[in-house]
Amino acid sequence: MTSPKRAWHRPEALLLLMAVAMPLAFGTWLALINNFAIERAAFTGAEIGILQSLREIPGFLAFTFIFLLAWVREQTLALLFLLLLGFGVAITGLLPSFSGLLVTTFVMSVGFHYFETARNSLTLQWLEKSQTAAFMGKMIAAGSAASLLIYGMIWLLLEHGGLSMAWVYAIGGGLAVVLAVGAWFAFPHFPEKVEQHKKLILRKRYSLYYVITFLAGARRQIFMVFAGFLLVEKFGFDAAAISLVFLASMALNVVAGPAIGRLIGRIGDRRALTYEYIGLFFVFTAYAFVDSAWIAVVLYLLDHIFFAMSIAIRTYFQKIADPAEIAPTAGVAFTINHIAAVLLPAPFGLLWLVSPSAVFLVGAGLALLSLVCVRLVPTDPRPGREWVFAKPVTTEQQAG
Known part of the structure; x- marks a missing residue:
């Protein structure tokens, strides 16, 4: 019989813990950054754009992650960068200036993007294809529950606790640091199912995946940067109000995440992504002309629901990928995802x-272009069947 101590010593348990730890830090940074930048550092839209462009540079450089695997195990790297993420967030409130925010944002961003690269890679390596979508839905729910906790804490501390935003940053980042250190000692090293290549890999057969990933990064970045900023600038939301909006979005994802994961497993990647981009086209278009704060909040919540369906991009890749190419392609995909993210803000x-x-009408156009691309995803993706016009690889071709 498996001892209680070892019952949770499974990769799935570590993935869920990492899903919880990341939003404790990043959720704190995201919830406060617009108000902190405007109220403490006198930012305008121009400075916010520069800051967000800088934040995405480590994501653009995520392809270098593969070179670190020559010296450090992927699981170890994930926890090290989770710790760095927490540290960067914890010190954000100590430097309330344009230059100070550039420094702390860059430190936080290196931790966030390299952690996410490692976590995405490990998820696709450790989980069976038939279980990936459903489990990723559970990870969304776990992360949303953690976000719910941290946003509730932010609201209470700011509205009723009388703490400054600097202290809230320190608490949110510190919690992630504690969980990273705890996971380091609590979990064993899980062996690789398939040894990963330690070099950059670009495959022609992954081209459609690259294009979809690029467009996803572009349209997502527009909404992440400017939707929250609109709530603050146009509708006058303060930090406590923004936290309540985030609370509502995370509460929805706690319920919707597992359901969306099961839905993707049932209807397939192509249909799931089709629904996502049709919905996002209408969300972006409506956001361009919204004059009601309540409607803006509803659109913000809808965006988060649709974004959860983007896990189908990763499950599509898992089905077409060579198992030994998951880690190097995860880094390349993060870089591709962040090309527009660096250039656009x-x-x-x-x-x-x-x-x-x-700004939002451009996002609507990108959603339409994405819709065209995802319709090229086959209903039965697999190696040799990466897009609808590809002919399946024969047994003789595989042997050759």
């Missing part, structure tokens, strides 16, 4: 000064 911050609506 600064010029879009300037565009925002002229026309906020135009």
